[in-house]
Amino acid sequence: MEDVITLSSALTDAIEVEGTPSGVQGLDNLFFKTKIQNGKITVIPLNGIPKFSVVNITGANDTGKSIIAEQFTIKQASLGNNTVFVTVETPAKFLVSSLKERAYAMSINPHSIENNIFIVDAENNDSLRENVANLLDTLANVIKKYKIRNVVIDSVTGLYEAKEISARTIVRKIYNFLKKFYQTAILVSQKRSAHDEFSVEGAGGYAVPHIVDCNIAIAKKIIESFYDEKLYGKPIGEMVRLFRIDGCRMCGHDTSTRILEITNTGLVVIGKTLSELRSALKREKNEEADKNESNTRIRYTGKGR
Amino acid sequence: MKVIQESDIQERDVDFLALRVFLKVIEILGGPAKIIEYRNLTWLPSLMVSSYAVVLHEEMGYGYEEIAKFLGTTKNTIKAMLSASVELVKEKLMEALEEGEGDKVEENKLKTHVAGALAKLAYKEIKEGREELGLLSHFVSHLSDVYQIYWPPIVLKKIKGLDFPVTKEKIYEKLKELTIEGFKFDEIYRDFPDTIHSPSSLLKLIAEKIKQKK
Structure with missing residues (x-):
């Protein structure tokens, strides 16, 4: 391979940026690309996460990372795109049950997608979990044999358990591998550091976010004040989940912090931005103030009579 | 949903690759006959260790400490092996071998970084298709x-x-x-x-x- 290439040849070989559905309501319209149409710059939603990108989803426990990974797997399988799910945390048989439940919640018959999902059980196999080379050789074999289009790893953190110093090396190898095989990938990583939830370090830690194409950070927030209560519409002591796309080098993306909800059927939905919530709260307050003012006026007029 | 079975799981043969690297190092040094001629057979254990260290690092992604533990040596030894400059060592060693002074290399003692550099060079040669x-x-x-x-x-x-x-x-x-x-x-x-x-x-x-x- 040539080390130096001209821009013209690079443009010829460049991949067109397009989206591939994530299966998560509210997420697909947060990525977009720009085009020049009739001399004007136009922003076009991708309607999915960028194809061939490696997306790192990070957050503390119970933030919905694995659910997003499962929703993506089911959606892609329902579109006929073969997807391999590397499970590092949960044994395969439990993952299968979870995927089935998730499929029903998404109104997809699990039997219609069972030939499109392949599971690599690294939780149950030390040689895959401890040696990234073995895992990648196995994935290469599976990708070629079953014509795989997407790879999900839940979680990459499990691949460098107790050897965090190797995190970058391991993730770099995985990233290069996924790029070589033109895979769209979701990597789940657990946030364990004391870094701020929404900082770059929060997005996986150990400089992992700098390697991948796109980072999604999810954080938990406890309702602690009356203001929070009103803003989030939940009582004090309850928890809300916040979602943010923490950089994506493949395309343009929404940069706001949003509410992430897990529905009672166990699906992740990306909701309104915090500024939308604040505007709504402000509007509500103004309306209340207007109402109070008019009530006072009525009362005053009444007294006058 | 298909759970991938044992038959599809690939395991890299570290042993065999380390052996191939080791044989390539011997070839780089001029072959077994030259090593005997220069009375440098004592180099062989260090070369085997460095061959293994390079393979574990490059293929399996092991860190210095893991390799040291696996090979029963110190972290500093492994660090010296894996951070050695191939070009520098290649230049010096090749000069000595070409001039027929292989017996004078580092007064018959193979220094750790030299063993590491040789193994790194051999590994690169193998990866580029130049097997022993x-x-x-x-x-x-x-x-x-x-x-x-x-x-x-x-x-x-x-x-x-x-x-x-x-x-x-x-x-x-x-x-x-x-x-x-x-x-x-x-x-x-x-x-x-x-x-x-x-x-x-x-x-x-x-x-x-x-x-x-x-």
Whole structure:
């Protein structure tokens, strides 16, 4: 391979940026690309996460990372795109049950997608979990044999358990591998550091976010004040989940912090931005103030009579 | 949903790769006879350790500490092996070997970083397809018997001593007298690229040309 290439040849070989559905309501319209149409710059939603990108989803426990990974797997399988799910945390048989439940919640018959999902059980196999080379050789074999289009790893953190110093090396190898095989990938990583939830370090830690194409950070927030209560519409002591796309080098993306909800059927939905919530709260307050003012006026007029 | 079974799981053979690296190091040093001649057989344990260290690091992604634990040595030894400058060591060592002073290299003691640099160099050579020629010839010779194609071991025998990557003219010098499956080498080599990177790529090129001609 040539080390130096001209821009013209690079443009010829460049991949067109397009989206591939994530299966998560509210997420697909947060990525977009720009085009020049009739001399004007136009922003076009991708309607999915960028194809061939490696997306790192990070957050503390119970933030919905694995659910997003499962929703993506089911959606892609329902579109006929073969997807391999590397499970590092949960044994395969439990993952299968979870995927089935998730499929029903998404109104997809699990039997219609069972030939499109392949599971690599690294939780149950030390040689895959401890040696990234073995895992990648196995994935290469599976990708070629079953014509795989997407790879999900839940979680990459499990691949460098107790050897965090190797995190970058391991993730770099995985990233290069996924790029070589033109895979769209979701990597789940657990946030364990004391870094701020929404900082770059929060997005996986150990400089992992700098390697991948796109980072999604999810954080938990406890309702602690009356203001929070009103803003989030939940009582004090309850928890809300916040979602943010923490950089994506493949395309343009929404940069706001949003509410992430897990529905009672166990699906992740990306909701309104915090500024939308604040505007709504402000509007509500103004309306209340207007109402109070008019009530006072009525009362005053009444007294006058 | 298909759970991938044992038969689809690939496990890298670290042992065999480390052995291939070790054999390549010996080849770089001039072969077993040269090592004996220079009374440097004591180098072999260090070279085996460094070959293993490079393979564990490059192939399995092991860190210094893990490798040290696996090989029963210290983290600093492994660090010295894996951070050695290949170019610097190659230059010094090759100079000494070419001048026939292999016995004077580091007063007969193989320093850790030199062992590491040699293993790194050997690993790179193997990754670029330049396997230790004796090992390659051995396998090719066996396969020749199985498939009853007898020219590959002859080609390998004739190119022994060439330092790959090599120009096609140098290959021609060594093989010009050969007739392969009824075709003179003169007819086969014309469309070869100017540089041939490894013995195995040479065998592949010859096989392709013969196929085209048939």
